[in-house]
Structure formats: C-alpha cells, structure tokens
Amino acid sequence: METLLLWLFYISSLYAFIPGLITRIFGFRVFRRGVSDDTFALTFDDGPDPVYTPKLLDLLKRYDAKATFFVVGSNAEKHPDLIKRMHEEGHLIGSHNYVHKTNWLMGPAAVKKQIQKTSNIIQEVTGLKTNYYRPPWGIVNLFDFAKRDNTQIVLWSAMFSDWRERIGSDRLTERMMKKLRGGEVFLLHDCGSTLGANSGAPGEMLIALDRILQEAEKRNLRSIRVDELIRTSESVKNLASSDGKVTPVGPKRLSWAKRCVVFLWLLWEKIFHLLFQLQTANKEDPFLHFRIRPYHGDPVEMIGGNMLRGGDKVMELHFDNKKLFEIGTRSKSPVQLAIKMVRSMEKELPKLAKIVVDHHELHEVKALYGVSMINRGPEQFGFTVTDLPKGWFAKSSQWYLKFLLRVIHPDGGSRLKQSAEHMIPKLIVMPVDYLVTQYLTDGSHRKMAGKQENEVVEEEAVLSATIPCP
Ligand SMILES: [Zn+2]
Numbered sequence: 001m002e003t004l005l006l007w008l009f010y011i012s013s014l015y016a017f018i019p020g021l022i023t024r025i026f027g028f029r030v031f032r033r034g035v036s037d038d039t040f041a042l043t044f045d046d047g048p049d050p051v052y053t054p055k056l057l058d059l060l061k062r063y064d065a066k067a068t069f070f071v072v073g074s075n076a077e078k079h080p081d082l083i084k085r086m087h088e089e090g091h092l093i094g095s096h097n098y099v100h101k102t103n104w105l106m107g108p109a110a111v112k113k114q115i116q117k118t119s120n121i122i123q124e125v126t127g128l129k130t131n132y133y134r135p136p137w138g139i140v141n142l143f144d145f146a147k148r149d150n151t152q153i154v155l156w157s158a159m160f161s162d163w164r165e166r167i168g169s170d171r172l173t174e175r176m177m178k179k180l181r182g183g184e185v186f187l188l189h190d191c192g193s194t195l196g197a198n199s200g201a202p203g204e205m206l207i208a209l210d211r212i213l214q215e216a217e218k219r220n221l222r223s224i225r226v227d228e229l230i231r232t233s234e235s236v237k238n239l240a241s242s243d244g245k246v247t248p249v250g251p252k253r254l255s256w257a258k259r260c261v262v263f264l265w266l267l268w269e270k271i272f273h274l275l276f277q278l279q280t281a282n283k284e285d286p287f288l289h290f291r292i293r294p295y296h297g298d299p300v301e302m303i304g305g306n307m308l309r310g311g312d313k314v315m316e317l318h319f320d321n322k323k324l325f326e327i328g329t330r331s332k333s334p335v336q337l338a339i340k341m342v343r344s345m346e347k348e349l350p351k352l353a354k355i356v357v358d359h360h361e362l363h364e365v366k367a368l369y370g371v372s373m374i375n376r377g378p379e380q381f382g383f384t385v386t387d388l389p390k391g392w393f394a395k396s397s398q399w400y401l402k403f404l405l406r407v408i409h410p411d412g413g414s415r416l417k418q419s420a421e422h423m424i425p426k427l428i429v430m431p432v433d434y435l436v437t438q439y440l441t442d443g444s445h446r447k448m449a450g451k452q453e454n455e456v457v458e459e460e461a462v463l464s465a466t467i468p469c470p
Contacts, residue, residue: 031226033157034233036182039222041229042067042209043156045096045134048075048082049191052202056190057085059206063213065223067091068154070134073098073118075191080125087126092225094132094154095119100194101136115151132226154226156187162205163189165198169207176212182221185229278318281351288348289318292365297427302367302384306431314369315352315362315432345381353440356432368430382438383428 034041042060047053048071060067069086071093076083086093095118097111115133123129133151158179161167167175179186188209192199216223224232272278278289295314299307308314323344356362371388379385 030153030155031185031230032155033185034183034229035236036229036232038182038220039224039229039232040180040182040184040186040216041226042186042188042223043070043134043154043226044068044188044190045070046072046075046100046189046191046194046197048079048086049193049202050079050082052190052192052206053079053082054085055206056202056209057082057089057091059210059213060091060223061089063217063223065213065216066225066228067223068094068132068226069190070094070096070132070154071118071122072096072100072191072194073114073121076118076121076125080121083122083125087128090225092130092132092227093122093126094130094134094226095122096134097136152227152230154185156185158184159187162208163192163194163197163201165192165201165204167201167204169204172204172208173211176208177215180212180216180219180221183229183233185226272318280320281348281355285323286320287323287344288352289320290315290352291318292316292362295367295369300384300386300427300429302429302431303382303434304431306367306433308367308369308429308431312366313364314367314429315356315365317368317370342380349381349435349439353435353438357436357440365432367432368428368435370428371426381430382434383430386427386429388427 042065044056044067047056047069069091071083073095083093095115097114098117099114101114119130131152132154134154158176160172160175160179162172176186188205189197190202190205191197192201213223273289276291278291280286281288281290292313293316294310295308295312296310299309302308352368356365368383370383
C-alpha cells in the first residue's frame with residue numbers, strides 16, 4: 001500500500017513535470033496546431049545548412065510549398081545567401097536562438113540577447129524583423145518577453161525523430177503520412193550538425209518529404225507559412241464563435257472538471273502529508289517537504305564520486321503541490337513559471353542545508369533523493385539523474401501520467417501522447433555533503449554551474465534521445 005501511494009504521489013508532484021502540465025492546462029501563448037481543412041505547415045529547425053537547405057528549397061519550389069525556417073543565428077550568419085533565398089522564395093524565417101542552447105541554462109536577459117542577435121542577422125539580410133520564435137529542444141521555459149516583444153512562440157503538433165539517421169526515409173514517410181492532414185504543424189530539421197542529431201539525417205528527411213508533398217498535392221493539401229496558418233486558424237475560430245460571445249482576454253478560466261482534478265490533487269497531498277509525516281523545510285512559505293527513509297535500490301554514483309548504497313539514509317524530497325499550482329497560475333508565461341521555479345529551488349536548498357546541519361538526527365543522512373519526470377533541470381543544482389529500476393513502477397507511472405494528461409486536457413489526448421512517451425520518471429540524488437558545502441557556506445553554486453557547462457552540453461546530446469526536439 002505504501003508503495004502504491006508513494007508512486008501516485010511522486011507522479012503527481014514532480015518538479016519538472018508540473019510546469020509543463022500547467023502550461024498545457026492554461027495554454028500560454030504558444031502556437032502548436034492550426035485549424036484548417038486544406039492547409040498545414042512545414043517547419044524546419046536548426047539550419048541553414050550549406051548542403052541540405054539548398055536542396056530543401058529546390059524541393060519546396062518544385063511543389064510550390066511554403067514553409068517556416070527556425071534558423072540558428074550563428075548558422076544564418078555564415079550563410080546569408082541562404083537566408084536571402086528563403087526570403088525571396090516566400091518562406092517565413094523565425095529564430096531558434098543564436099547558438100543551439102537550451103534556455104534552461106540562461107537567464108531571461110541572455111535568452112533575449114540570443115533572440116535579438118538572431119533577429120538582427122535575419123533583418124540585415126531580409127529587411128524584416130521576425131516575431132516568430134521556437135526555443136531549442138522545444139522547451140517552453142524561459143521566454144518572459146513573449147508579451148513585451150510580441151514574440152509568437154511556435155511549437156509543433158507533429159514530430160518524427162527525423163534528426164536520427166537510422167529512422168530511414170521509409171519509416172519517416174510512414175510516420176509523416178499518418179499526420180498528413182489540415183492544421184498540423186510538422187517539425188523537421190534541415191541541419192544535422194546540431195548536438196544530438198546525425199549529420200546524414202536531413203538526407204533521409206528530404207526523401208520522405210518529397211513523397212509527402214506528392215501525396216499532399218494529390219489530396220489538395222497545401223503547406224503554408226506558420227504566420228498564415230495562425231491567421232487562417234484565427235479567422236476560422238472567429239467565424240465559429242460569431243454567435244455574439246466575446247472571447248475573454250486573459251487567463252483562461254478552469255473548467256469544472258479541471259477544477260475538480262486540481263482540488264483532488266491538492267487534497268491528496270494533505271492526506272499524504274499526514275500519512276507519511278512529511279516535514280517542511282520552510283514552514284512560512286512551504287515549497288519543499290521531506291522525510292527521512294532508508295534508500296532501497298542499486299548503488300548510485302553521485303556528484304564527486306560519492307556512492308549511495310542500499311540502506312543509506314536519504315532525505316526524500318516532495319514538492320508542495322499547492323505552491324506549484326500557485327506559481328503556475330500566477331505566471332504570465334512559461335518563462336516566468338520556470339524562473340520562479342528555479343528561484344524557489346535556489347532559495348530552498350540553502351534552507352535544507354541549514355536544517356541538516358542544525359539537526360543532530362539528520363547527520364547520518366547521506367543524500368537528497370527524489371523522483372523527477374524530466375531529466376533536465378535538476379542537474380544544474382548538483383543532482384545526479386539516473387534511471388529508476390525497470391519494472392512496474394516505471395511502467396505504471398507512465399500509464400498514470402498519460403491518464404492524468406488526458407483527464408486534465410481532454411482535447412489534447414492525442415497531442416500529448418507523444419510527449420508523454422518521452423516523459424520517463426528518473427531518480428535524482430545529491431550527496432548531503434555537497435548540499436552543505438555548496439549551498440550553506442557561500443552560495444557558490446552559481447560558479448559550479450559555470451564549471452559544469454561542458455558536462456551540460458554533453459548531456460544535451462544524450463538527452464536529445466529522450467526529449468522532443470534536438
Ligand atoms: Zn533545434
């Protein structure tokens with residue numbers, strides 16, 4: 001029984017999972033899919049590439065298809081001729097940062113700079129400012145400027161792992177065929193030199209795309225630019241709601257069903273706290289709760305070579321669901337949400353460190369321990385992320401996640417399925433010694449983050465295998 005309750009709780013209170021869920025519930029200003037019968041949007045990330053982009057442009061021209069290119073600024077700088085050609089041939093150009101780096105590791109000012117720099121490069125060639133942005137790895141996190149700058153964030157409704165060469169053009173064609181219908185936003189890549197991608201992959205993509213465009217032509221389905229798809233979709237929606245109702249501006253009100261789920265979720269947390277007698281790190285402003293328990297599982301090597309072994313005492317962490325929910329509802333954008341999460345975590349870790357030092361009975365505790373749904377984010381604080389033991393826990397938690405997504409977002413079932421498959425619960429651990437030295441003494445963990453940059457980059461390559469977009 002305890003294990004069952006535990007895993008239910010884990011899955012419903014996961015650090016990185018919650019922001020994603022909340023952005024989905026509240027639908028921040030992110031465009032993922034359009035409403036149209038006869039048009040869809042092809043989007044290409046990471047280019048321009050001197051080999052594949054010209055071939056792609058030729059192909060698009062042959063079918064009179066229009067597309068959207070989310071270019072990496074440093075690549076655009078090297079190949080202004082390709083940017084010029086995209087523009088002259090009627091395609092839309094958006095920004096995909098100056099370097100292909102995740103926004104998780106940058107502050108809002110740095111992200112803004114990345115976008116502005118790229119935007120300037122595009123403007124120099126085309127004379128036009130672009131407002132369209134897709135964050136690398138598709139991680140909807142740090143774009144606070146969304147409102148200020150009128151930046152339109154564009155994600156996708158269909159992706160195909162086309163950055164992996166071994167998928168092959170046949171399998172890719174098959175996958176793309178399944179999604180070939182009006183309103184879809186296809187995510188594809190015309191450059192294979194990004195970390196995590198295979199250099200020959202765009203070659204396979206081009207073969208598949210040729211077949212898809214042929215089929216689209218047969219079905220009278222046209223590929224249009226994302227800005228056009230947004231416009232078309234809006235006019236369709238306006239027509240549909242022209243029965244006098246005014247669409248409210250501002251945060252969407254939660255439906256009765258969603259409020260019910262949220263209520264049960266929060267109630268569940270209360271029950272859990274009573275059952276397992278969780279302690280709270282900061283009682284005035286609860287964000288992290290914990291309990292002490294022995295670790296069961298395979299030995300894990302943590303940061304600094306420290307080993308965590310079965311029987312060692314660990315401080316099991318739980319996030320405060322109510323707090324997470326509040327942060328979620330009060331954030332105006334996913335960026336703000338992510339920043340608030342990171343800031344709260346930064347504030348909380350020194351408090352945890354102080355609790356460990358001040359409480360004699362906690363001196364035996366070897367490590368902080370938790371379960372996280374997304375293996376990105378925790379490591380910037382010094383956590384080691386490893387696999388959970390394979391078996392029913394991992395399986396059932398994934399099943400539960402899918403269920404939860406469907407309940408909370410009934411119309412998004414199919415859209416969420418893909419990302420749910422990529423959300424695999426992982427174990428996160430950090431030695432208590434590290435916690436104390438890094439967070440208690442002088443708050444020097446920021447310097448650490450700098451030192452780890454290389455490791456983080458390497459990690460991105462590994463992660464690209466598990467998350468949506470390289
Ligand atoms: Zn990318």
